[in-house]
Amino acid sequence: MAKQKKHPQGNIAQNKKALHDYFIEQKFEAGLALSGWEVKSLRAGKAQLVDSYVLLKDGEAWLMGSHITPLKTASTHVIADPTRTRKLLLHKRELGRLFGSVQQKGYACVALSLYWKKHLIKCEIALAKGKKEYDKRDTEKARDSDREIQRAIRSKGKED
Known part of the structure; x- marks a missing residue:
């Protein structure tokens, strides 16, 4: 019996x-439609999605602004462009839903994460609505108050 690859x-x-x-x-x-050196770099965990977004044009979705750092041991005959646009592979129904929603004011399509699914690399994208500055402050206040409550619960449990 052959060994299964991890x-x-x-x-x-x-x-x-x-x-x-x-x-x-x-x-x-x-x-994601990737080339060989990109897959090797992703295996090593050398990717950043900080300012990445999804561009929808001509019935296709493209990942823009993501940065995959090439490995030093990668192929020398291929010129590696770390910030190239990468094609996202979606069903037509999903693309149609994204196109319709992004046309509305205030909506954007952003990349949330890159992850492995068995031997394939997947990108989690989201239909998102921009937050205003006061929304960000409210979220931060709620997060801080939750932390305070958790600390109080933990410290009360230790005192008993």
Whole structure:
């Protein structure tokens, strides 16, 4: 019986800034069209999604602004462009839903994370609505108050 290959698991990169700047309305899972050196770099975890977004044009979705750092041991005959646009692979129905929603004012499509699903690399994208400055402050206040409550509960449990 042949040994089964171990597939990498877990997140490769997350876009925490998107969670801070947007209200997430709906999430989608998209495949990525990548070249060989990009897959090797992602196995090593060398990716950033900080200012990445999804551009919808001509009936296709493109991941813009993501940065995949090439490995030094990667192929020398291929010129690696770390910030190139990468095609997202989605069903037509999902693309139609995204196109219709992004046309509305205040909505955007952002990349949330890159992760492994068995041996494939997937990108979690989201239909999001931009937060105003006061929304960000409210979210931060709520998070701080939750932390205070958790600390109080923990400290009360230790005293008993």
